[in-house]
Ligand SMILES: CC(C)[C@H](C(=O)O)[C@@H](O)C(=O)O
């Protein structure tokens with residue numbers, strides 16, 4: 001019997017709905033395989049601001065620090081957007097949590113599902129068979145550098161910094177992943193302009209000889225943004241810094257045909273956090289139309305993290321089964337009208 | 352009789368070949384309409400490093416300062432890439448020129464040509480009719496902020512800064528362009544994370560009331576990178592900062608089906624520079640397969656800049672005619688085998 005404490009941060013918008021289904025699937029797994037998963041619900045994001053005045057309450061951070069894993073829905077509320085002067089923002093909760101837990105590597109698999117090729121804006125023959133794993137650095141770069149304004153507020157700055165150690169720890173992870181996959185690693189940077197990018201290139205070049213089976217190449221981020229659409233199958237593992245990873249991984253999501261399918265894991269030295277890559281989609285809140293699959297696949301990555309390989313594969317097979325049977329939410333098939341809960345139930349029942 | 356001095360910077364790789372064709376077309380225009388265009392060829396990029404040791408020789412900068420416009424081919428050579436420690440790089444020439452001439456607005460039209468829909472990796476029905484104008488800030492942001500290393504070289508930084516004035520001057524241009532188009536302006540930023548982005552949002556919001564006919568909206572850059580592929584027709588004018596503009600505009604180029612079709616204009620208070628958005632494509636150098644259309648359309652933007660509307664339209668019509676007749680380079684039609692020069696000749700003959 002394996003016993004684990006999982007903190008659940010449902011967050012805002014559709015977050016609570018998709019989290020419910022992922023928890024349902026995890027419960028199905030624990031009862032089938034005889035594990036004990038304890039779920040501890042905590043506040044983060046706009047809901048936490050509304051309840052406590054801060055997007056990441058101490059109680060939440062504490063619970064996460066002592067958890068075996070964290071499952072996150074989504075955060076963000078339009079009432080905090082479009083107000084550039086707002087002092088407290090839901091995003092600060094997520095950024096703060098990443099930093100506090102040391103979640104320096106965000107891992108995003110991008111897969112073109114055969115059943116869903118027609119949903120992609122890209123031509124099927126260009127994307128069929130795509131299988132990319134993106135490693136995005138998550139606790140450094142321009143996100144966390146010093147930022148501010150001049151006194152008269154007419155001038156602003158954001159500093160981007162990277163140290164060799166910050167690059168090394170995620171680069172080793174990316175190389176190791178490439179060793180277990182198709183042995184190709186592409187570093188995405190802007191080394192023709194940025195000093196930080198040159199440090200990334202140098203550092204990655206330095207350790208490449210430790211991974212002789214992995215072919216390393218480099219792409220400037222502008223070119224990468226093109227290549228991901230023109231010929232996604234050329235990529236195996238992509239490694240990149242925080243800001244470029246944010247852009248490139250969301251862009252790459254179009255390959256899958258729906259944001260509602262894409263999971264992610266954020267890992268570091270201690271705890272790990274699992275979340276769909278989609279946002280809180282406030283317009284869909286409470287309508288039962290949100291696709292729970294991205295969160296359910298994030299739960300599968302959580303099981304991977306616990307080294308529960310059979311259990312994780314079992315979840316992924318159940319998701320495939322739902323796709324095969326067309327048990328999907330309306331954005332993937334407007335004629336069937338399965339709800340978030342029905343899709344979650346079907347998958348939980350199939351594990 | 353209009354008399355103008357145009358500095359031509361052929362640059363590296365395929366740059367000289369595509370510039371020749373654009374100059375050929377400009378000569379055809381000048382003889383048909385009775386203008387006098389004087390062409391002054393200068394070195395910039397890797398060819399300038401090889402010849403003079405510096406990517407932007409004083410003579411080149413001087414000539415550009417006194418020209419009515421600058422036409423650029425492309426710069427870059429693989430022998431200067433992948434060496435993060437190289438002290439002199441071709442790109443410094445281009446960046447230096449942008450800064451020295453004060454070319455703060457880079458304008459990139461993205462058009463889906465009906466004749467070429469099949470060449471795009473995107474499904475035709477998603478992109479047909481796309482007509483986007485991207486305004487990328489070109490002399491500020493992280494490109495030009497202070498950058499450097501710690502003494503032991505294990506730590507690097509790039510500073511991103513923007514002032515209200517830097518944002519205002521390009522924002523006014525973007526609003527004015529939207530007024531002559533479909534009256535929509537989208538600011539792409541990362542205001543949920545970056546202080547500079549919040550300054551962009553504030554500043555653009557402040558002047559929006561001066562353009563009551565323009566609908567202003569905002570997209571986070573990660574979302575924009577998705578939306579440009581999912582539904583490009585939603586965009587009219589896009590305004591963004593330097594780094595995001597670099598990524599987003601290259602990404603958007605996939606809509607056109609070939610990088611070889613996309614022109615750009617970089618403008619400021621004085622001189623203006625016109626260049627294709629593609630790079631120097633060294634593998635294709637001297638093979639006669641480079642598509643000259645992007646540079647020819649950049650020459651059309653140069654004519655716009657001289658307020659030669661009829662002449663500019665005449666070039667664009669001739670390009671359309673070449674596309675209609677299938678007189679295109681191999682990347683657009685592998686069976687016809689027209690060379691760079693044949694395509695240029697056909698277009699020059701048609702103006
Ligand atoms: C919400 C936002 C701060 C966040 C980011 O930019 O990292 C999101 O876009 C993501 O990718 O997880």
Ligand SMILES: CC(C)[C@H](C(=O)O)[C@@H](O)C(=O)O
Pocket residue numbers: 192193222442445446597
């Ligand atoms: C060559 C490089 C410095 C340049 C840039 O990043 O601005 C290029 O990519 C461009 O977009 O013109």
